[in-house]
Amino acid sequence: MVMISESGLSPAMLAEPDRPAGHRRTRVGVVGAGYWGPKVIRNFAALPQAELTMVCDLVAARLDPVAAQYPGVRVTTSFAELLASEVEAVAIATPLTTHYALVKQALQAGKHVLVEKPLAATTRQGAEIVALAEESDRVLMVGHTFLFEPAVEALGALVRRGELGEIRHITAQRLNLGPVRHDASALWDLAPHDIAIRLDVLGCAPEAVRAQGAAYLQSGVHDVVQMELWFPGNRLAHVHLSWLDPVKVRRMTVVGSQKMAVYDDLAADKLVLYDRGVVLSATRDGHPELLYRLGEPQPVALPRADEPLRRQCAYFLDCVQRHIRPAPDGRLGLQVVRILERADHSLHKGGRYESLGWGTDTDPAVREVMATTWWHWRSAASAQLETVPEAAS
Ligand SMILES: NC(=O)c1ccc[n+]([C@@H]2O[C@H](COP(=O)([O-])OP(=O)(O)OC[C@H]3O[C@@H](n4cnc5c(N)ncnc54)[C@H](O)[C@@H]3O)[C@@H](O)[C@H]2O)c1
Numbered sequence: 060m061v062m063i064s065e066s067g068l069s070p071a072m073l074a075e076p077d078r079p080a081g082h083r084r085t086r087v088g089v090v091g092a093g094y095w096g097p098k099v100i101r102n103f104a105a106l107p108q109a110e111l112t113m114v115c116d117l118v119a120a121r122l123d124p125v126a127a128q129y130p131g132v133r134v135t136t137s138f139a140e141l142l143a144s145e146v147e148a149v150a151i152a153t154p155l156t157t158h159y160a161l162v163k164q165a166l167q168a169g170k171h172v173l174v175e176k177p178l179a180a181t182t183r184q185g186a187e188i189v190a191l192a193e194e195s196d197r198v199l200m201v202g203h204t205f206l207f208e209p210a211v212e213a214l215g216a217l218v219r220r221g222e223l224g225e226i227r228h229i230t231a232q233r234l235n236l237g238p239v240r241h242d243a244s245a246l247w248d249l250a251p252h253d254i255a256i257r258l259d260v261l262g263c264a265p266e267a268v269r270a271q272g273a274a275y276l277q278s279g280v281h282d283v284v285q286m287e288l289w290f291p292g293n294r295l296a297h298v299h300l301s302w303l304d305p306v307k308v309r310r311m312t313v314v315g316s317q318k319m320a321v322y323d324d325l326a327a328d329k330l331v332l333y334d335r336g337v338v339l340s341a342t343r344d345g346h347p348e349l350l351y352r353l354g355e356p357q358p359v360a361l362p363r364a365d366e367p368l369r370r371q372c373a374y375f376l377d378c379v380q381r382h383i384r385p386a387p388d389g390r391l392g393l394q395v396v397r398i399l400e401r402a403d404h405s406l407h408k409g410g411r412y413e414s415l416g417w418g419t420d421t422d423p424a425v426r427e428v429m430a431t432t433w434w435h436w437r438s439a440a441s442a443q444l445e446t447v448p449e450a451a452s
Contacts, residue, residue, distance in 0.1 A: 085376050088113040088141045088170075090161060091152035092121040094238065095175060099152050102372045104129055109376055115141045142168040148198075148379050150372070151175060155243045159184040162199070166191050171198040173375045176251040177399060178392030182420070185396040186428040189389035198378045200385040201392030203255035207367035207374065210322050210329035213359050214313065215260045217332070223315025229257060229296040231311040234304035244281040246270060246406060247399055249300040254395045255387065256311065257288065257296055264394055264415065265290045270402040271410035275303060286402050320359075328358035393428060 103109045122134040148171040179185040192199035265288040272284035282303045288296040309324035319333040334354025378385045401413040
């Protein structure tokens, strides 16, 4: 069993909710009580550093179960009422097309914001709200929940420590039967998770993207997508996304020059390291010979932790209370949106390559925000954390 130092994982690990009694609680309002909102509500309601004060949804019937379960929480169908209240931080769990307007209004009202992925429906909108959050000195965090999954944090730590050697290829499948959306394709709905994990694990942005897919259920809304990302150093990443598949799969394979790792979110051992590879060596008579290394799979021991969404909510509050910029901040969210937008373009242009290089953003507002990238900050934070010695294996 491979052991990873708990304190060497990521900034998210610093946010376990064991703060001293009497610490100030942040007043939180949640917007959206559809599928995901109730999970966000449950987690904020359970956190000692949060005071869940208000929940808002346009549909009054969605608020009835909230009012029944949390009698001390005010419910409203008016977002303006929530913004005018004493709520300090707003968690937004509404459909993608509403994110820009709701986040902008919340920031303008002086609230800190946790918005569900993806940050916004266009790069232009995303850049505007990232700039607004920074100008108004408010915390803006995007709910890339898988970055709070211990197996993903451990995978990132293994890669950053060079345990796998040079990373060559990453492939992933995110498949299931539904839930089918109407306002966002399988690309916009599912790919944010895989893109965020790759940005985090590799610590750099891709140079190019292409995507191909098909829309079977609704015209123009792709149900099945194959996306390809090229990272610097000839590192290729593939993602297969579908909500039209009989079997749920959440799997990522990282192939390095020394070792390989498989992260399977549905397996008992979520992260397994393989000391496996192929080496091409020249023999005496000049003919090449392939040498296979076939080490036993080694499950990676993961720290016991709360559910990723609970840790995400706790980390957001930690950033609000300590007034620090989150690691999965608006800039990470914006980079994800930028990649999604170009991938979507490729999808509608028959799978042509779209460059993501510097200078390809023609919009000055986007260029300005992209000039400082999130991962410079993240790498510095990670390097600091990962100087902690690892546990014995
Ligand atoms: N992090 C994750 O793993 C994860 C998982 C699922 C969904 N999500 C994200 O959560 C968000 C919501 O997804 P969902 O599946 O819950 O959608 P949903 O359609 O089930 O629920 C959205 C709710 O928002 C309400 N709403 C819409 N506009 C509103 C407005 N202007 N003011 C107040 N309420 C409004 C709707 O009435 C509805 O109840 C999406 O961004 C989605 O990508 C994230």
